[in-house]
Amino acid sequence: MLRRLLASLRTGQGRDHVLTYLGEGLVLVGTLVVYRLAADAGRDELDLYVVVRRTVSFAFPFILLGSAVGITRYVAMRGGVQEQRRYLAASLGWVLPLALLTFVVGLLWPVPLAWVVFGSGDQAHLVAPLALMVASVSVYGLGYAYLRGRGKMLAANAAQVLALAGSPWAAFLLFDDLASVCWATGAGWTAVAAACIVPQFKAGLPRGLGRERGDLLRYGMPRVPGDLAFGALLTVPVYAVARTHGLAASGEVGFGATLLNITAALFAPLSLVLLPSSASQLAAGDHAGLSRRIGHLSRMTLLASAAMTIAFELAAGPILELYLGATADHYVDMSRIAFLGALPFGVFIGLRSLLDAYYHTPRNGINLSTAFLLLLLGSLFHFVVPTPAVFMAWVMVGALGYLGWATWRDVAHVRAELDRHATRPEGSLLVLVVRGRATAPHGLEATGATVQEHRVRAGSWSLGLRDRWRLKRTLRTFRPDVLLVPDADGPGLFAVLHSAVPVVVTIGAAGPGRAPGWRAQATAFFAAGILCRDEASREGLWWRRDDARSLPVGDGPAARPGELLHYLRAVALHRAPGTAAA
Known part of the structure; x- marks a missing residue:
């Protein structure tokens, strides 16, 4: 050792x-x-x-x-x-x-x-x-x-x-x-x-x-709901019990949540080191090395979480008496229940940085928001139906259980994708073209990339469940490296809202004195890559002009399919799109 x-x-x-x-x-x-x-x-x-x-x-x-x-x-x-x-x-x-x-x-x-x-x-x-x-x-x-x-x-x-x-x-x-x-x-x-x-x-x-501020806000803002949900998972139960059973009972629930936070400190180093190193490995294309590292850390996190949970449940009384002294008796029962959440919470804390590094979309935020919704439903029941304070501790454990399971599921998916990238032929690329019209060319016909098309309604930007289900099914079966949306004013916003795969959108040519519409502007804010058909449309962007690339696409005489493929590959491999020029 x-x-x-x-x-x-x-x-x-x-x-x-x-x-x-x-x-x-x-x-x-x-x-x-x-x-x-x-x-x-x-x-x-x-x-x-x-x-x-x-x-x-x-x-x-x-x-x-x-x-x-x-x-x-x-x-x-x-x-x-x-x-x-x-x-x-x-x-x-x-x-x-x-x-x-x-x-x-x-x-x-x-x-x-x-x-x-x-x-x-x-x-x-x-x-x-x-x-x-x-x-x-x-x-x-x-x-x-x-x-x-x-x-x-x-x-x-x-x-x-x-x-x-x-x-x-x-x-x-x-x-x-x-x-x-x-x-x-x-x-x-x-x-x-x-x-x-x-x-x-x-x-x-x-x-x-402006560029740096845009990078941080575009990356961070979609994660804010998840960050708030993260804090709320261990805090809302305390506030709820304070109003139904008083400060003493809320302190018991809060102390149980604090024990989870203290335990999470054991796994925090994994998260702290994993984010910058994972981002660096992704940028360098070391997919096999990152996959092996994730597998080792995942097993270590799971075993350590399980060992701590078992140890505390068996010896909670002596541990808290040694820690808190004479006041320990008030906290033992509630702490035992709350600490059942240590295993899933440890998995989340230890592995969440990998999802932040890999996904352009706020994967952790989605999982946290779902767990928080479960917590809110339990809290509402607690307010409507008279229940003891311990009920909120069980609700908190249930929400954390979902969070840990969802994190483990997503990490397994990331490992599978990394292994797939590591074993594929050099230069291969799977592109899913998401469009609202069948007539618009995408410009990849002669590049050698593997292309599949997916049709949605031209104006489908909302949370349409049927369109969302169809897109998710296509993503699961085709497993693309990158999505290309030839018309940002059409299904562009829909794609960036629902795809965990990086999305590159094309901003159409702007007329004299006209800027791209609000849908295209919103899509450009969240997209992993932005292509503009001409300089006028790039100058008409409200933000991220420096990130956008003026590149004619389609099958016209000005199209440059080789540069388009190079750009898409850079985005798919988590490299700076600005380096994608041929």
Whole structure:
């Protein structure tokens, strides 16, 4: 074992793994100590602190708008430091104003927000420091994600330990009342955020960040519902029980959810390392290597999750008594039920980054949103039909169970696709042409690509169940590498909304003084690649002009089928479309 550890330290990837595990281990220990300090202050203080931390986890995605995972991905895929810093500067353009707004709202309306969070206005004095915690951890998360994308794992993990373990621990040691503890924690997170971000801009902030801002928003915004659902899965049960059974019962449910979060810290290093490294391997075309790595990590995650769940269920009483002391008896039964969600939650935490790296569509967001819908249905039943507080713990476990199963299913699909890419002949490409008219040529007839066509209604952009089912069936049977939509004004928006495969859309020629229509504009925002029939249509785009490629397609004399095939292959292989020119 020692030899394997020393050998891994000789490689950059091995050092990243070791440093990340070490950092997350220290964060885990620090978190355990912090909750023990809260328990020593009494059950009421522990219940309040649990609700505060659950609220922070739920609220900060509203500020980030998906930029944390986006900045890690794009920074990892860009080579130049100046180009990487542009993505950080672009994300600060909305994270800082939203963070400031959050803090101001907490200062101005403490009583209504206290009723929403705690179920009573008596805790209004905690709202302003809670707002500072939400704002500061959001800015810190951005700096941390940037360092991860740069591959600076030592600095990233040091910041993680100082922020998530050091700051709360120091706050509890320095102050006795919970409000002061929250103020100090927020101040500590602000200081760590500044240490991560400020040194990156010694020469000043870069200008002209429209392209980078568009990349981050296009990638991150569709993931926001999933990010919010992720926080809500472990927070909504706490709020629901607070209104039906009071703060003490909600604290029990919240502590069970907190145990799941603490356990997830053991799998977080897999996720933290997997996103930038998977994105890099995809860009390099190392499909076989990535598939083998995913298989190893999947088995390790499943076995570790199962072992932890069994161990806790067998020894929950002694573990919590050792951890919480005299207050442990109040939390044992609820914690046992909540911890049944540790296995599926561990699978999700450990493997979710792979889905973020592989899919252009928010695959994790879709799974999270479905799990959240199940949670909402259970919560509605809890409000309508009188049920005990433990019912919400079972609802939470059920939602997490679906999330873990859906993640495992999608990871298996990604592995199958990677294996298929690794064994296929060099240069082969499967293209599904999605069109609303049978007469429009697609320009791939003489390129040697394997092409299949799929017809939908010309204006089918909505959530039509029949069209959606037909497209999903075609995707399963044909298994294309990329979708080409020759008419973005037709089924373009439908394709980008429903396809997990990268979609390239064609923007039709614009008339004099006319811009592409709103459907084409919306399609261009979400598409993996954009082709314009002429320069006028490219200039008429509201966004992503630099990403769009002016390339005549079809069977006319100006068509360039070789360049079209090169472009589609670059998009399918997760390379920058701008490099696709022949």
